[in-house]
């Protein structure tokens with residue numbers, strides 16, 4: 355009798371969990387993804403992601419989805435601008451429409467692309483992991499908040515920043531970086547806010563001052579998404595409603611140019627506040643049979659390296675391909691972890707420096723070198 359394939363359970367249907375499931379299925383292996391969202395459109399997925407040639411795109415190739423990604427992506431979104439608080443352009447790196455180095459895609463579109471590639475029923479929605487209990491021999495029992503349970507031979511935690519699987523492997527917890535983001539969205543920008551649309555351009559624009567900045571990103575469909583970023587305690591803004599947040603931010607950014615302040619005047623919401631947290635740089639764990647982590651669950655870092663989703667997808671593709679190559683399951687997982695640890699440590703170190711360069715005391719002059727390094731990384735721009 356042939357050995358049955360291992361029962362592989364993934365917690366989390368983000369970029370990591372869905373990429374992992376897709377690559378496994380391409381190799382004919384069964385997998386179930388348990389996701390806490392009620393359905394694919396339960397919550398807004400947020401801004402756009404640039405998927406890099408040497409990481410996110412490698413994973414999409416393994417998933418057989420690279421052409422679909424290029425068709426849905428926005429190469430012009432690779433443009434990068436650095437402004438000072440008055441709105442003076444300090445650095446401008448436009449993007450070539452044929453540049454495939456790291457085109458942007460809205461998160462919602464990426465999720466739809468990955469979900470559409472999976473066999474029906476792969477994702478179990480509305481299934482939040484409450485606890486994972488080791489049963490010995492590497493097997494785990496998974497208890498969900500709806501009272502259901504299941505068992506698996508390999509538990510893959512792809513459940514993001516506040517992973518419920520991580521405590522099985524590590525005591526590490528994400529720590530506050532000292533920076534808080536408040537998210538503001540503007541719609542129909544070319545018609546309703548043409549001056550702002552012109553200033554922001556087609557990609558990412560950072561307007562920075564000492565210890566604060568407006569980080570604006572063009573999304574598809576005439577949307578501009580802005581993170582007002584500044585240094586504050588992790589519980590900042592908890593007791594403020596939308597109107598109060600707007601007023602406090604207008605005060606905080608009073609010395610910014612009028613077009614930039616218009617973001618805060620005219621922003622339609624959601625005024626979501628989030629502390630930017632990170633796991634310790636170089637986070638790792640001693641290998642344990644039957645359980646591992648992908649993406650943010652393994653190496654949460656600030657977004658200032660622009661790598662989190664890219665690494666999450668690369669982790670996922672690599673682990674799936676190692677498992678699909680055959681051989682003992684546990685050896686495949688251990689080999690994945692040994693390759694992932696140094697790679698993510700390097701990116702996490704860059705993210706930790708990046709957040710200080712951009713939202714630190716040095717202001718835009720300090721950030722200039724950071725952005726020059728980013729644009730120089732693109733061979734088509736040098």
Ligand SMILES: Cc1cc2nc3c(=O)[nH]c(=O)nc-3n(C[C@H](O)[C@H](O)[C@H](O)COP(=O)(O)OP(=O)(O)OC[C@H]3O[C@@H](n4cnc5c(N)ncnc54)[C@H](O)[C@@H]3O)c2cc1C
Nearest residue numbers: 366368369370390482483513514649650657661662663664
């Ligand atoms: C403002 C901002 C901008 C960013 N910009 C970029 C960028 O430009 N490029 C880039 O590469 N990265 C970027 N990142 C980082 C990127 O968003 C993350 O690294 C990426 O989403 C990680 O993917 P993941 O699948 O590991 O986790 P997630 O995307 O967090 O997905 C985890 C999934 O698990 C589910 N889940 C959580 N807990 C449970 C549970 N107990 N049971 C069941 N399901 C659960 C969640 O609902 C979610 O669907 C940015 C991050 C932020 C905050």
